[in-house]
Amino acid sequence: MPTGRPPAEGMVGAVPADGSEPEPVFPDIGSGSPMHRTTEWWAYDGMLSRPRADTARGSCSCGWRGANLYPIDWTQQDGDGFRDLDTSGPRDDRAQHIADVESRSVPLPSEVEDLLHRLEDQLDALAAGAPLAALKAVAALERLVGRIGREAASAVESDEPSWETIGRALGLTAKEARSRLTRVSLRR
Known part of the structure; x- marks a missing residue:
């Protein structure tokens, strides 16, 4: 739905056991450059010297971080063998954040x-x-x-x-x- 401005970028972010904001990691996607970097939950699995996240939360490029934490069960996999997390909670939190920001911004006619x-x-x-x-x-x-x-x-x-x-x-x-x-x- 257009709103006159692009939506802020958001994702389901990782939260380590200490509750800190983890530094971006560079998943190994093969040789070559440029290297992709991310702070999404799935990259913090503890492999290849990366930190392991215990929970996930909604996050936004504006700096907002959701207060609700959602546990990550690293044993859950989808039908293709990829790690699986129900991301609806963090995404709903971010949607509410965007709605709150929109409600305070100048409305479009x-x-x-x-x-x-x-x-x-x-x-x-x-x-x-x-x-x-x-x-x-x-x-x-x-x-x-x-x-x-x-x-x-x-x-x-x-x-x-x-x-x-x-x-x-x-x-x-x-x-x-x-x-x-x-x-x-x-x-x-």
Whole structure:
């Protein structure tokens, strides 16, 4: 569901026995680079000198960490032999966090929200049936978004609100808000 901003990245994070935030690990995915790094629960199995997580929780790229801890039973496997964890609890916690952030951010007018939903449906159908036309539409949208984004960023900056105020309105941290406005201002 479009909301006028991309959702914060989230995952089911690992929590070691001491309750600390573990450092990212680099799972062995074979030779070559770049190396993938993660803090997702499944990578903290105690193998290859990695720490072992006893519990998992919802987490968000904004820095939020869920208060609820969910035990990890490392003996559980799915039908393909992969480790299995019911991640619905941490994911539900994160969904509630996102809903809370959204409720404090500036709302989109319902007409714009509806238009974004309809546009998404149309572009999904176009991508499935006429992918080149979908790419042409995306290019047109990128030009439109760039122009309007620059205009909006300029208007916000001329009002000189604090980065905290801008972040709160967008559902972001102050640092993320500054980065967003800088990126939008420079988009061509």
